[in-house]
Amino acid sequence: MTAPRGRPDSGSAGHIFSENLMPREPNAVDFWRGFALITIFVDHVPGIIYARYTLGNFSITDAADLFVFLAGWSLRLMADGGGRQRPTRDMVMRLFGRAFEIYTAQILITMLAIAILAASAILLHNPLLLQWHNAAAVFADPVQTNIGLVLLTHQLGYFNILPLYVVLMMMAPAYAALDRYAPALVLPVSLAIYLFVLAFRITLPSWPESNSWFFNPFAWQLIFILGFVLAKPNRGIGAWTRRYIVPLRIIGFPLAVSGVLMQLLHWWPDPTTVPDPKLFFLANKTYATPIRLLVFLGMVAVFSLAFRYIRMLTDVPVLRPPSKGLIWLLSLLGRNSLYVFCVGSLLSLLAQVARYVYHGSVGSDSAVVVIGIAVMAYIAWLAESRNRSGPATQGSPPRS
Amino acid sequence: MTAALLAAPAHAQNPPPPAAGPTNLPSPYSPACRGGAAAIAGVTPLPNVAAALKRGKTLRILTMGAAAGRIGQRGDYGELIENVLEGALKGTDVTMINRGVSGELADDAVLRMQDEVGLEMPDLVLWQVGTNDALAYVPAEEFAATVENQIDWLKAHKVDVVLVGLQFAPEMLRDAHYRKIRDILRKVASRENVIVIRFYEAMEILNKAAKSGGAVPAQFERSEAGYSCLAQYVAHAITLGIFAKNVPKRPPTR
Numbered sequence: 001m002t003a004p005r006g007r008p009d010s011g012s013a014g015h016i017f018s019e020n021l022m023p024r025e026p027n028a029v030d031f032w033r034g035f036a037l038i039t040i041f042v043d044h045v046p047g048i049i050y051a052r053y054t055l056g057n058f059s060i061t062d063a064a065d066l067f068v069f070l071a072g073w074s075l076r077l078m079a080d081g082g083g084r085q086r087p088t089r090d091m092v093m094r095l096f097g098r099a100f101e102i103y104t105a106q107i108l109i110t111m112l113a114i115a116i117l118a119a120s121a122i123l124l125h126n127p128l129l130l131q132w133h134n135a136a137a138v139f140a141d142p143v144q145t146n147i148g149l150v151l152l153t154h155q156l157g158y159f160n161i162l163p164l165y166v167v168l169m170m171m172a173p174a175y176a177a178l179d180r181y182a183p184a185l186v187l188p189v190s191l192a193i194y195l196f197v198l199a200f201r202i203t204l205p206s207w208p209e210s211n212s213w214f215f216n217p218f219a220w221q222l223i224f225i226l227g228f229v230l231a232k233p234n235r236g237i238g239a240w241t242r243r244y245i246v247p248l249r250i251i252g253f254p255l256a257v258s259g260v261l262m263q264l265l266h267w268w269p270d271p272t273t274v275p276d277p278k279l280f281f282l283a284n285k286t287y288a289t290p291i292r293l294l295v296f297l298g299m300v301a302v303f304s305l306a307f308r309y310i311r312m313l314t315d316v317p318v319l320r321p322p323s324k325g326l327i328w329l330l331s332l333l334g335r336n337s338l339y340v341f342c343v344g345s346l347l348s349l350l351a352q353v354a355r356y357v358y359h360g361s362v363g364s365d366s367a368v369v370v371i372g373i374a375v376m377a378y379i380a381w382l383a384e385s386r387n388r389s390g391p392a393t394q395g396s397p398p399r400s
Numbered sequence: 401m402t403a404a405l406l407a408a409p410a411h412a413q414n415p416p417p418p419a420a421g422p423t424n425l426p427s428p429y430s431p432a433c434r435g436g437a438a439a440i441a442g443v444t445p446l447p448n449v450a451a452a453l454k455r456g457k458t459l460r461i462l463t464m465g466a467a468a469g470r471i472g473q474r475g476d477y478g479e480l481i482e483n484v485l486e487g488a489l490k491g492t493d494v495t496m497i498n499r500g501v502s503g504e505l506a507d508d509a510v511l512r513m514q515d516e517v518g519l520e521m522p523d524l525v526l527w528q529v530g531t532n533d534a535l536a537y538v539p540a541e542e543f544a545a546t547v548e549n550q551i552d553w554l555k556a557h558k559v560d561v562v563l564v565g566l567q568f569a570p571e572m573l574r575d576a577h578y579r580k581i582r583d584i585l586r587k588v589a590s591r592e593n594v595i596v597i598r599f600y601e602a603m604e605i606l607n608k609a610a611k612s613g614g615a616v617p618a619q620f621e622r623s624e625a626g627y628s629c630l631a632q633y634v635a636h637a638i639t640l641g642i643f644a645k646n647v648p649k650r651p652p653t654r
């Protein structure tokens with residue numbers, strides 16, 4: 001993954017806006033984050049035709065890994081302050097503030113999702129919709145379930161990525177502080193937690209329902225931290241990977257291909273026969289297990305070249321408009337990813353209701369995707385327009 | 401009440417002789433759910449569950465699929481099943497492991513379920529399946545193939561399975577695809593010789609009872625009552641599956 005390249009006057013690739021309030025230049029991180037956001041939007045409409053063609057159908061990893069990895073990458077930009085290093089206390093407060101911002105976004109979209117389900121049930125005269133996506137408990141047992149929603153221990157189906165992100169951002173200040181005073185320890189600490197959690201299958205429980213989190217934050221923090229350490233260009237493993245990126249791509253290629261073959265040819269290890277600790281040998285999403293993680297890192301190494309080539313397409317006259325449009329669109333989405341993610345989550349739910357009403361067809365599915373992406377782009381554009389017309393956002397953290 | 405419909409034998413089209421159930425179950429259902437115990441006749445044996453009970457008086461049940469979760473004040477659907485089963489199978493330690501993901505399609509549950517089987521080593525998988533696929537308009541044949549392959553995988557890995565069918569809403573009666581998924585699930589269960597709990601019919605009965613002045617007028621009270629009954633039907637079907645005789649038996653696979 002190549003580092004984002006901001007305008008020289010932006011002072012940092014981490015700032016969405018340069019001092020003249022123009023959005024930062026399209027870069028690989030924003031581009032791929034936009035890609036992840038669109039993929040998640042499509043994947044969260046179960047049954048939609050286009051979900052058969054997203055990353056998760058061709059590899060054992062999917063857009064969630066990419067989203068979390070790039071969130072870690074953004075953490076680097078926030079923690080380092082875009083070249084203007086802030087006092088540790090300020091940095092810690094800023095990161096906690098970001099965690100709170102994501103938390104409020106999660107609460108807001110959860111409430112809106114519940115309202116969408118309730119309104120759909122009323123308008124369509126179908127109480128079954130009230131039981132969709134883990135919402136039944138909200139209506140049937142509100143006393144405990146509302147507490148669970150606030151504590152993030154009760155999550156609606158397909159609204160479970162932001163709770164993971166909240167916990168990761170709650171961990172972020174500790175990792176960022178460690179990175180300042182003992183940077184060599186960041187990855188070993190993260191890896192140790194990961195291995196411990198996988199070995200003993202430690203996870204966060206759901207409540208009031210007796211279940212567990214779909215995304216185990218203690219396991220997924222390794223992907224987050226890998227993004228964080230790899231984003232550091234001049235020291236540690238980040239510098240090392242840049243120095244040896246060619247051999248890493250050579251190693252990464254067969255890893256990425258093996259992930260594709262596993263998915264397409266169903267080369268899954270038999271979970272009943274693998275040795276203990278079993279999670280070390282399974283391709284499990286909840287725990288972001290090593291097999292999955294290695295394939296993902298292989299893909300990152302291989303695809304770190306891709307954006308450069310996509311940008312080169314803009315030099316080919318006939319391909320210039322579509323490639324420029326694609327880069328503009330995905331970068332726009334990626335620059336405003338929290339807004340886009342929230343809107344995308346709600347659009348996914350609305351799309352599910354629409355598919356239920358219109359019975360899902362190529363036509364309605366195509367409309368869902370086109371309208372969904374258009375609305376997400378409009379929201380992103382609106383967010384940037386607001387910033388352009390408002391006071392300068394100098395020093396504002398990158399959206400992640 | 402025709403709770404007869406609720407725990408349908410897998411081979412419903414050719415009903416087997418009545419099963420000899422455990423003698424200490426005079427009334428396995430609460431009054432609201434009672435009425436069809438005699439019809440839980442052609443219950444498919446659960447050889448792996450029976451073998452597990454013989455080995456150590458413990459029973460591990462993995463619940464997968466569209467999670468019923470917490471329905472009302474009575475608590476968790478899984479807890480209800482655990483309580484009923486422990487009451488019926490005296491001295492047995494029942495462990496319910498809930499890994500249901502609400503909104504998940506059958507196809508998305510496949511690998512997760514296999515992982516959970518490897519990790520949790522259950523004796524029985526209780527799979528509530530079909531509702532999400534029906535609402536998402538997954539082609540019925542594709543859905544059937546997914547469920548069938550997964551049942552085969554479970555059998556090959558020495559795990560019994562009980563299917564829980566689609567949820568009920570009166571409006572869904574008009575939905576041809578919903579009915580198609582419901583019917584094809586029964587056919588799959590029949591072909592595979594596994595128990596399917598007809599949750600749709602259970603709720604339909606409760607709904608009719610409510611309309612005719614029953615004591616459960618509100619939607620969620622009906623849901624709560626429905627899941628409470630469902631827990632009883634599941635528990636009783638499992639109990640009968642353990643003790644089932646005079647039905648075509650699969651040999652224990654471990």
